[in-house]
Amino acid sequence: MILTVLHKTRYDFETPVAGIIQSQRLTPARCDGQRVIDWQVEVPGAVMGQVFRDGAGDYIQTVSLRKPATHIEVTVSGTVETTDTSGVLRGHRERVPPRAYMRATPRTKPNRAIAELVAEALDAHAAAPALERAHMLAAAVAQALPYRPGATHAHTTAAEAMNEGAGVCQDHTHVLIACAHLADLPARYVAGYLNATDDGSPHEASHAWAELFIDGLGWVGFDASNKCCPNEHYIRLGSGLDAQDAAPIRGLVLGGATEALDVTVVIEAQQQ
Amino acid sequence: MTDAYFNEMYDNGNLRTPYRMLESWYQNMPAEFRAGKQAEAEDLFRRYGITFAVYGEGGDPDRLIPFDMFPRVFTAAEWRRLERGIKQRARALNAFLSDVYERGEIIRAGRIPADLVYRNDAYEIAVAGFRPPLGVFSHIVGIDLVRTGADQFYVLEDNCRTPSGVSYMLENREVMMRMFPHLFQENRVAPVDGYARLLKRTLASVAPEKCDRAPNVVLLTPGHFNSAYYEHSFLADLMGIELVEGQDLFVEGDFCWMRTTEGPKKVDVIYRRIDDAFLDPLCFRPDSALGVPGLMNVYRSGGVTICSAPGAGVADDKAIYTYVPEMVRFYLGEEPLLQNVPTWQCARSDDLKYVQEHLSELVVKEVHGSGGYGMLVGPKSDRATIEAFSARLAENPSNYIAQPTLALSTCPTFVEAGIAPRHVDLRPYCLVGRDVDLVPGALTRVALTEGSLVVNSSQGGGVKDTWVIAEE
Numbered sequence: 001m002i003l004t005v006l007h008k009t010r011y012d013f014e015t016p017v018a019g020i021i022q023s024q025r026l027t028p029a030r031c032d033g034q035r036v037i038d039w040q041v042e043v044p045g046a047v048m049g050q051v052f053r054d055g056a057g058d059y060i061q062t063v064s065l066r067k068p069a070t071h072i073e074v075t076v077s078g079t080v081e082t083t084d085t086s087g088v089l090r091g092h093r094e095r096v097p098p099r100a101y102m103r104a105t106p107r108t109k110p111n112r113a114i115a116e117l118v119a120e121a122l123d124a125h126a127a128a129p130a131l132e133r134a135h136m137l138a139a140a141v142a143q144a145l146p147y148r149p150g151a152t153h154a155h156t157t158a159a160e161a162m163n164e165g166a167g168v169c170q171d172h173t174h175v176l177i178a179c180a181h182l183a184d185l186p187a188r189y190v191a192g193y194l195n196a197t198d199d200g201s202p203h204e205a206s207h208a209w210a211e212l213f214i215d216g217l218g219w220v221g222f223d224a225s226n227k228c229c230p231n232e233h234y235i236r237l238g239s240g241l242d243a244q245d246a247a248p249i250r251g252l253v254l255g256g257a258t259e260a261l262d263v264t265v266v267i268e269a270q271q272q
Numbered sequence: 273m274t275d276a277y278f279n280e281m282y283d284n285g286n287l288r289t290p291y292r293m294l295e296s297w298y299q300n301m302p303a304e305f306r307a308g309k310q311a312e313a314e315d316l317f318r319r320y321g322i323t324f325a326v327y328g329e330g331g332d333p334d335r336l337i338p339f340d341m342f343p344r345v346f347t348a349a350e351w352r353r354l355e356r357g358i359k360q361r362a363r364a365l366n367a368f369l370s371d372v373y374e375r376g377e378i379i380r381a382g383r384i385p386a387d388l389v390y391r392n393d394a395y396e397i398a399v400a401g402f403r404p405p406l407g408v409f410s411h412i413v414g415i416d417l418v419r420t421g422a423d424q425f426y427v428l429e430d431n432c433r434t435p436s437g438v439s440y441m442l443e444n445r446e447v448m449m450r451m452f453p454h455l456f457q458e459n460r461v462a463p464v465d466g467y468a469r470l471l472k473r474t475l476a477s478v479a480p481e482k483c484d485r486a487p488n489v490v491l492l493t494p495g496h497f498n499s500a501y502y503e504h505s506f507l508a509d510l511m512g513i514e515l516v517e518g519q520d521l522f523v524e525g526d527f528c529w530m531r532t533t534e535g536p537k538k539v540d541v542i543y544r545r546i547d548d549a550f551l552d553p554l555c556f557r558p559d560s561a562l563g564v565p566g567l568m569n570v571y572r573s574g575g576v577t578i579c580s581a582p583g584a585g586v587a588d589d590k591a592i593y594t595y596v597p598e599m600v601r602f603y604l605g606e607e608p609l610l611q612n613v614p615t616w617q618c619a620r621s622d623d624l625k626y627v628q629e630h631l632s633e634l635v636v637k638e639v640h641g642s643g644g645y646g647m648l649v650g651p652k653s654d655r656a657t658i659e660a661f662s663a664r665l666a667e668n669p670s671n672y673i674a675q676p677t678l679a680l681s682t683c684p685t686f687v688e689a690g691i692a693p694r695h696v697d698l699r700p701y702c703l704v705g706r707d708v709d710l711v712p713g714a715l716t717r718v719a720l721t722e723g724s725l726v727v728n729s730s731q732g733g734g735v736k737d738t739w740v741i742a743e744e
Contacts (some may be wrong), residue, residue: 021523021565023554049526052573055373055401062569064524095401097376099390241397250554252565 001083001232002037002270003195007076007206009249010262018255019066020046025191025238025248026076027051027059031092033085034235039078046072057094058238066254074249079270080235087221087229089211089236098213101186107242108189110178111159117144117175118182130185131220134212137179138222141172147225154243169208170243172224176210177242186213188239189246190221195233195267205265208246211239233269278421278681279693280344290345290741291684293459297452298342298684298691306341306686309451313339316447338734339444341451344683344696344716348462351740354417354425354700355710357609360600362413362702365432365587367603368596369409373400373583378602384595389586393640396548396583398555402572405478406706409581410588411543412438412471413702417610419681426613426678428697430596432588433580434545437715438701439503442467442510444737445713460742464713467701468510471543474705475511478577479540487540490514490530492521494546494562504545518546523566528576541577542567548582590639590673591617613678619670627674628665631658634674636665649725651677680725683736685718695719696736697727712740 011020026041028034041048041061049062065072104110110118121140122133148166156164158178161171173189180187187210194207209223209230221230230236240246253259281291317336346354371377372389373396379386389395414435416428445464449456472489479487493504495517508515514530521539522529529536544551550560555568570576586592594615597608616623616634627634636648648661665672682693700714716736717727727733 021554023566023569047525049569050573052569054572055399056397060569060572062523062525062566064522064566066522066524095374096397097379097386097390097400099386100395100397100400102387102391103393244558250558252553 001195002079002081003193003233003235004079004268004270005077005193005235006264006266007193008262008264009074010071011073011253012071012260012262013069013253014258014260016068016070017253017257018068019064020069020072020251020253021062021064022074022249022251024061024063024074025058025246025250026061026074027237028078028080028192029057029059029092029236029238031057031236032090033083033232035081037079037081039080040076042075042077044073045069053093055095056239057092060238082232082235084231087231088217089219089221092219098186098219101188101213101241102181102184103241104178104181105242105245107155107157107244108174108177108181109157109159110182111162113162114158114175114178115182117141117162118179121179122183130214131217133183134180134185134214134220134222137183137212138176138210138224139227141176141179141224142227145172145175145224147172169204169223169225173208173210174242176212176222176224180210180212187211188219189242190236190239191243191246191248192230192237193235193265193267194226195269205267206248206263207234208243209234235267277679277693277695278419278424279683280419280681280696281684281693283422290347290350290739293455294343294345294684297455298686309341310686312451313341313447316450317443320443320446337440337729338720339447340685340694340718340720340734340736341448342684342686342691343448343455343737343739344698344718345739345741348712348740348743351462351712353423353609355712357425358413358415358700358702358710359708360604360606360609361415361427361430361596362410362704362708364596364599364603364608365413365430366408366410366704368599369432369581369584369587370403370407371603372586373402373409378599381602383598383602384592388591388595392586392589392592394548394583394585394589396586398568399572399581399583404581405480405577408478408704409584411474411478411579411581411704413704414699415610415702417698417700418678419696419698420679421681425610427593427596427610428613429590429593430588431699432584433547435699435701436500436503436545437699438467439506440735441701441713441715441738442506444715444735448737459739462712462740462742464711467711467713468507470703470709470711471507472511472513474703474707474709475541475543475579477705477707478579480574480577482574483540488530488538489541489543490516490521490539492516492518492542492544492546492564494550498545500545507543513543518561518563521564521567523564523570526570526573526575528564528567528570539576541579543579548585551578551582590637591619593673613675616674618665618672618674623674624665624669627672628662631662631665633677635677636661636672636674639671639673649677652725677725680719683716683718685720685734685736687722692722694722695725695727698738714738 151166158174161167177187410432414431491508600608680695684691685694
């Protein structure tokens, strides 16, 4: 499938700021299942550092603007050819040992409700292979947290989302990571794009899902929000321990002012 | 009768050679003269501005750490043995760090459990796969040693991040030389004042490959409110490098720059005295105002060197400590010259059982603790304290390790009535860059309270000048 992406992030400041600096993770990962045909990240007026690849295999770039500004706009556009790998991440060069993804952050720290969810899902299937247990956990999370935009916010933790009983892709991912850790499966947060499909299932174009490490298979993606594994409708950007760690843009406004943020993401499949 | 503790000056009553010249010195010193000198020493320290606590120990930052004028002395032969052991350990720790951030051979070989390393909070995912210049992670290795006999030393812990206290080593010597110049004429004491030059050479030797001129080295401090700020400015001054705070630096493109009156100047090596978590809000704690946003990207793309390297802390974790002798064997193919203290890992159920049954004999420490806080000194604790500690230990065993109480050596120390033996430890500062260097000296901490084994400045510890004297 050929997917085109147009992703604009615009920051408007009430009063001019002294500058801005960002660490961007906005280039698709190099792995089987996705091939970049063309890709640009543009930030008018900014100094762009060279793109480098970190130990997790993500493409990282430093972008800075060191002069007074009233707004800044990041435009990501490109075309990617995708194929379905049933969620399995292959051909991805990375150096981080999977066991390093066993640690929790404040956002993925399990609470009792999450522990009970894991026990309910897995207790009867202790002998099941890891891949099967991973599927069971993803299904359990999907069931426990119906998709409901607005139920949570950008800083909601896995535990808080469980208490709320609903959430969006970020919450599903955090809770699934917490569940996986309890089941002794390394897990991480993946940020990317999702092509909106017409089958009525919930979706977010700027999307997130979890990857769980399955011995013998490697990293496998699980999208609890859409009750599936990532397929040719997905574009993988990068990963981290949680939403903050994996954020496509981590930035800081110098001489901070109130900002208005406007994000639009359009993903389209080209007609074959 | 033999003493329960090794006395470094009088071994079972016999004067040991290194201290031969000092016996008549203190015996012939009138009490008033001594009191006058002690006051002079305190005056000098106040004037130099050394009033900080050894980092991480807390306490009142404006309080002087007591200085004891009686030097602690090693012969050159004793020091040579120590030096070999210290350098060996510093090499092994660095080999371990570059290994666990690359192939992890020691883990594949089954010599260290994977989870102990990779699940350790100090293992920094952001630098996995990254090789810093010359493969060095810990450029200043502080190794805390105690002595229990004429030839027996034990390593208490390693400090691979930013060990502090070296300014005491330098200032103690400075003060002693000013107050007792004749002592240095009579004893051939090896100088330590080459430390700053060696430190600067070490830092310059790890400049990034991209740097094609004399490297610009800076010292990054959290600021004047930090308890070790004095040391930061002291070292920057001695090395003739800029002392900067996060706000003095910025990232643009692929480099880190320093604001100067003549415009931005590229920075090549940062000797940082701030913790990993605060280095870069775009990579670590987003609320940190102490670091430099974007710094980790510049570091990881080879534009600047950070000393010590982010992630170095995984080598000095107390749970990893147990495996350092194994690192020496694995990476260097040598037998460790310095011994570890036997250590029980409370995370292991067998060890925990033993520890719980022998609390009154053991020292129990928090794995991530420092400065003598949160620890139990069994033989010095009453029953209620031990029981309360036992409950805390049972709640979270993996947070603790235990060690036997060591018979720390004593050094003569000035007290009201003359001199008396007091327990001491030793922290040498090993420099690792293109070369591995160690000046012939260290920081000696002394427990000033009679019988006390706790040398931490926050708990009544003081410091001494430490000598290495040439053989005749």
